[in-house]
Amino acid sequence: MEQKLDMPGRRVVVQCCLCRRVATDNGKWGLSNPAFPDPSVVYSHGYCPECFARVCAEMALDMVGAERPVAQAMAVHA
Structure with missing residues (x-):
């Protein structure tokens, strides 16, 4: 369902x-x-295609119980 925002x-x-x-x-x-922000812009957050693919791959690894590369990197620095 698409919602239209009324923000003239x-x-x-x-x-x-x-x-x-x-x-x-x-x-x-x-x-x-960001050095020249546009006051007429309102940001909505989501995923770009590359980050979405990476997140989906990490979620798939989680589902099979494998360690994610991000989790491994964080464990090394803990």
């Missing part, structure tokens, strides 16, 4: 919650420019 003068931009890249109008993902 504002636009919603999807930002990856992991790598912080943003979805562009042409379907590509790129870096935003």
